[in-house]
Amino acid sequence: SQQGEEDPQALSIQEGENATMNCSYKTSINNLQWYRQNSGRGLVHLILIRSNEREKHSGRLRVTLDTSKKSSSLLITASRAADTASYFCATATTSGTYKYIFGTGTRLKVLA
Amino acid sequence: GAVVSQHPSWVICKSGTSVKIECRSLDFQATTMFWYRQFPKQSLMLMATSNEGSKATYEQGVEKDKFLINHASLTLSTLTVTSAHPEDSSFYICSAPQTGISYEQYFGPGTRLTVT
Numbered sequence: 075s076q077q078g079e080e081d082p083q084a085l086s087i088q089e090g091e092n093a094t095m096n097c098s099y100k101t102s103i104n105n106l107q108w109y110r111q112n113s114g115r116g117l118v119h120l121i122l123i124r125s126n127e128r129e130k131h132s133g134r135l136r137v138t139l140d141t142s143k144k145s146s147s148l149l150i151t152a153s154r155a156a157d158t159a160s161y162f163c164a165t166a167t168t169s170g171t172y173k174y175i176f177g178t179g180t181r182l183k184v185l186a
Numbered sequence: 187g188a189v190v191s192q193h194p195s196w197v198i199c200k201s202g203t204s205v206k207i208e209c210r211s212l213d214f215q216a217t218t219m220f221w222y223r224q225f226p227k228q229s230l231m232l233m234a235t236s237n238e239g240s241k242a243t244y245e246q247g248v249e250k251d252k253f254l255i256n257h258a259s260l261t262l263s264t265l266t267v268t269s270a271h272p273e274d275s276s277f278y279i280c281s282a283p284q285t286g287i288s289y290e291q292y293f294g295p296g297t298r299l300t301v302t
Contacts, residue, residue, distance in 0.1 A: 107290065116279065116295035117230075162229060164291070174220065174281070174291055176230040 078165060078177035086183045093150040095180040097163035098143075104166045106139060107174070108148050110159045117162070120148075155186040188214045188284050192294035199270055199301055206266045207297045209236075209280030215260035216282035220291070221253075224277040236263040236280075270301040 078099035087093055097106070108120040123130045123139045123146065130137045136149040150157055163177040189212040199205050209219055217238045222230040234255055235243040242255035252274075254266040267274050277298050281291040 109293075114277070114298070117293040119290065119293070122290050164230075173232065173235060175232065176222075179229045181227075 078163060078175060080161075080163060080177040080180045082180060083178065084181045084183070086185065087153060089153060089155055089184055089186050091153055093153050093157070093182055093184070095148045095161050095182070097146045097148070097177045099146075099163070099165045099175070099177070100144065101165070101167050103141070106137075106146050106166070107164045108135075108137060108146075109162045109164060111162065111179075112159045120161075150182075153182075153184045155184050158182060158184045188212075188282075188292045190280065190282050190292045190294040192278075192280055192297050194297060195295060196298040197300070199299070201271055201301055202269055204266055204268045205270055205299060206264055207278055207280075207299075209263045209265070209282070209294050211261045211282045211292070214282075214284050216263075216284075217260060219257065219263040219280055219282045221255065221263075221265050222279045222281070224279060224296075230279060233265075236265075238263075267299065270299070272301045275299055275301045 080097045103125055105124045107122045109117040111117050121132050121137050123137050134151045139146045160179045160181050162179045164174040166174050191210045193208045197205055219236040221233045223233055224230045232245050233248045236255045236257040238257040238260055244250045257263045277296050279296040281293045283291050
């Protein structure tokens with residue numbers, strides 16, 4: 075399977091703390107995206123980072139990309155109970171087919 | 187941003203029947219759409235790539251005769267689960283890239299299929 079891996083699989087933190095999730099992938103990519111999914115719901119796009127970018131910010135989110143290590147991280151600062159969800163990375167290969175492969179996901183629980 | 191819809195949002199069917207799920211791009215054209223399935227507490231697994239005007243491309247291990255895909259127009263792709271069984275119960279999600287603008291995918295809200 076081409077599926078990427080994320081760690082940790084599950085993370086439980088207190089409100090106000092930062093949460094860091096990591097994603098590793100196997101093939102050369104065009105870009106990498108992070109998504110959030112609340113239980114039983116659809117996906118919410120969080121951020122896209124292209125292969126020639128190293129870091130990107132969006133509000134309380136910070137994403138880094140290290141193509142040499144084939145890894146990315148998502149940092150959520152000052153977490154809130156509403157951030158409780160599953161987070162997935164998805165990579166688009168360089169083959170030009172737009173095909174996305176999802177990581178295994180991290181289940182984040184933010185305790186109030 | 188671009189919007190992708192799915193219909194129905196949930197469906198319950200009896201074992202042995204077929205179920206059709208629609209995926210529509212509402213404000214853009216999509217020559218390619220993707221179908222994923224997701225089991226509880228697991229990640230999304232790509233099932234197939236739906237191509238407008240040609241046959242779908244299935245991922246390894248996905249039965250093409252079981253999961254029929256038709257990309258009828260530039261805004262509509264359908265997934266038909268034929269002769270459904272309880273093990274087909276899952277969350278099915280489609281997505282479409284807004285071709286030419288970016289590789290960003292736009293996801294539908296998903297369809298929860300329960301086969302009894």
